[in-house]
Amino acid sequence: MTAAAVMPLHELPELVVGDLALVIAPPSDRTTIEITVERDASLILRAPLDTTIERATQFVIDKRRWVYRKLAEKDALTGPPITKQFVEGEGFAYLGRSYRLTLTDQVADVGLERGRFHMNPSQVDQGAAAMRRWYITTGTQWLQKRIRPWEARMGEDTIDVAVRDLGYRWGSARPSEGPQYINVHWAALQLPPSLIDYILVHELAHLHETNHTPEFWATVARLMPAYDTQRTTLATIGKNIWLGSV
Template sequence: MEQAHAMVIDGTPVDLVLRRSARRSFALQIDHRGARVAVPLRTSLGEIERFVHSHGRWLLDRLKASAEAARVPVLEVADGVQLPLFGRPLSLRLHEGGRTQWRAAVDGGEELVLPLDGDPSRALLRALQARALPWYRGRVEEYCHRLGLKQPSVRLSNAVTRWGSCSSRSGIRLHWRLIHLQPGLIDYVVAHEVAHLIEMNHSPRFWAVVEHIYPDWRAARSALRAAAPTLPVIGASGHGAAAR
């Protein structure tokens, strides 16, 4: 059962969709439709509002990031276009033929050669995702080593509101668009998710684990929030996640 509900959080009007169902926990989400809160069937409106207010700052930050991301134009793939790769410029080159390849650029950076045949945007997405996954796996392995943990399964994500997620059953998922960021900011997300292997929550104990393996996490979290709206949008990839 869903119903619309309006609230004011820190002076800002917020429209929500409330969904009651046979669940046990509360969940607050943001997607292309806006803010949604899922609660158990018999939850009172007062309880719902207290839950939303307890996450008010997070909610306002996510809504702002989502609105800013929606204004970022879709990247037009063309010869000579640049986009960030691990925080450094990556130049795109288009050529006749059917093979995608990475190569060194004359300025010491990198170029990605994409075939004109077919859909260059789709070829770009595949190339970036193929580059991201092994790099992410290496960083997860490093942070698991720091905690003496066995490395879990690592897969790519295309979630709307999260840079990463961690499950005791399915392992760690990391958003492929993190590849645009500087390695240090990617490492913050990796450290965040690896810490969840010990604490599946955001309690003080969890943040203590994060601080142990990534001491500068507060600055990184702020930098990630600032960088998120500036990342390129490629084809149908969507605007990606909001910062953790």
């Protein structure tokens, strides 16, 4: 057993188990461990004061299936993992269209040109990381432009978009006093632009309201009256999106 395993859980702000990140609630006089899935799909772990990190980690592992099921009920991004191989002809999506992969040393890393993804053969061993870098770089530029009309409609100043791996969430945003920003999962760049718009609108609304309250949905509806169609489509298409598994 490592020293970290017997460390008290409550010294951590957050416990990460696989792709699940749980916020640790302040200790109370409770005697059992409990996970709650909040309305915005964030996870809270409540545990007795003497709980170790190892014990809490095992608890999360045992409860994982239940957590994924709860997340699926809350628009989160879950489903059987889609895997990819980094071989000639494999398909990768960008903005709702599929492109075949060509391995070529004409590119240093990864590029999308003339209707095909190109990858340097030296990247194949870390193909998922190389693709992820491409989605993050290309997607950041695309989203910075794409969000402009939406932030204008919200009456907001410039809002930064950060593209990153968000595990099981399409996007995240919190109301804040300082500069406003929203996070979008790199995998979302595989979706058609209309669905990415829904993710942007959803997160813009979260800058004002953390939870999925009626006021929250009213804000979403004001920006995107037909949002419910996009939301349903996202739940269906989202299951077939590649999240980086190989």
